[in-house]
Amino acid sequence: MWGKKWGWFESVAIVAGLGMVGVVLQLSVGAIPHNAFVSPVNIVGGSVLVAIIILCFTILYKYNKKTPLAFFAGGKATLSSMAALLLVLVLMGFTKQIPVSMGIELTHPIHRIGLSHILSTWYFLILYLYLLFVLGFVIINRVIRIKANLRDIAFVMNHIGLFITLFFGMLASADLQRYRMHTDTESDYPEWRGIDNITGQVVDLPIAIDLLSFDIDEYPPKLMIIDNNSGKPLPLQRAESLSLEAVPTEGMIDGWQIKVKEYLPYSAAVATPDSLVFREFRSLGAVQSAKVDVRLNEDSVLSGWVATGSHIFPYRSLKLTDSVSLVMADPEPKQYSSRVVLYAQNGDTDSATIKVNQPLRYKSWYIYQLNYNREQGRWSTMSEFELVKDNWLWGVYIGFAMLFVGAAMLFMSPLPKPDNEKELKNE
């Protein structure tokens, strides 16, 4: 067998065999726990993989392609390793994925074999490592006779870029730390406790956050007509609405002619002898309200107030008929922002405004705006952050940068004409 060139049969046999080993391990040992490969296990494992690739390649080089090891730098290994991983990913795409911690406890065969949490299965890990192994081989095999032309540089960027990305991505997935932290403007001291996203445990973090203020920037609210029974906006197929961007304004919703005469972004209800009206009110719990005229028929107009609710005041709708009402929908948020001061264990401090899409960075920590007290809405004094620490981000980003250049070159570099492509194949 040694010395003979391996072909399609062997390439399929290898991935099938590796897959089987993975399945057997899965059934006997069970899923890989999320923290099985935290450093230094992942670092050791990663270095061993790179060492194996280099060692195997050296052997191959010494025996001058006579050994079947040459196979791993070839097309059949490439195609089969990609196809095997693709197959596993397609399975994953078609099955609902749940967290491992949940899947481990379930006994249905789907869970036992890991289909519901494929990323934590042995066969996924093994086939991923095999792809990396082949890719590493392919890279060395080509790099040792590299030429400084566009095509070879594109090859290096795409293949080494992918190797680096997949390699550091693997290290990172074991080491990534994510915590949630609740802060409150009313609190007298900074918060340093975080809830681990995976274990749910409360831990002391090396950084603390003091929330100075929390704000929501909202879109102008909208008026809608809803069905009184179902509460659904009308018309059912495509709900219509009237935005209060510029007041006074008027428009049609589901055939009703509506005139908005007054709009108060901060207001509260005040009872007068014969009705309820809204007046400007600028403190906790204030709601948005609008005074409207709705034409009921040829000669009658209904006048009244509609308002959003808050955690203190109920919302107010205007009943047009027994079956429909005019309401003011809760305004949609445009941006959330928290003004914070950050304190690090070593004495560093920093202050910033954290927004969605604008995290605060401190060393390898990123702090994200996550949530707030939904019930209190814009009056929320609570702001929830997510703190993420990824020690391997730099590695993944190097890979990304190379892949980016590679992609640009893939687009720009001319492919060989069909004629000279043939000679490329015949080595």
Next chain:
Amino acid sequence: MIDLLPLLDWTDFVYFATPTFLLLVVSVVSALMSKRSLAIVAGALAVVVFAFFIGGMWHSLQRPPLRTMGETRLWYSFFVIIAGLIVFVRWRYKWILSFSGLLSTVFMIINIAKPEIHSKTMMPALESPFFVPHVISYIFAYSMLAAALIMGIYIIYNRRKNSSIEIDKMIHIADNLVYTGMSFLMIGLLLGAVWAKIAWGTYWGWDPKETWAAITMLSYLLYIHHRVYCPKRFEVSFLLLIISFLFLQICWYGVNYLPSAQNSSIHMYGM
């Protein structure tokens, strides 16, 4: 600032889709009659008319029209025309305009029949400089890969009739389209990954849409490498091209209907 762009919305689409369609017909007919420059000019005008509508939508929505399926279909129609023109200009392949024109028209008709009206609001996570280039890269890649599939079908269909040199030339075009498509898939993916890191902390979360994006990429990589290693077996490559394209459809909108992805994807298009 002078406002060059009018405020347009979906009801105006017909008035732009119709001239675009007519220009496409002129372009296709001229190409088939070997009137090359007329074909290019008419095609380019179609692009301009269409771009004008997209610009007007953008202007009136006060956000890029990239949020609903209908809005992304708009860009798809637009880029398919461009993809066809690029192939036509670069490789002088006159049939491509008929296919790209047809595909673009189908998507325009869907958008006239089923416009997806949407309010101006945009959730905070989308307020990012990465949003527009990310989605546009993807949609551009989708149209390139659609053009590649059309090429592939044409090749398989005409295998016997044409000389092998001509077939080789067409396969070469298909390969180029896949390379271009793949390159934009990769750019779109990387932009999306960096954006995700900035918006919510992980560049890759194996959300269903992301899983299908990985599947699509891997599948097109199989095509590319199969072409490199087995250049004589185009039928097999063609099969990979079809499968990859199906995966791409799942990735684009199929995940919205996939039972395994219900309630779990953060990338759902607003409906």
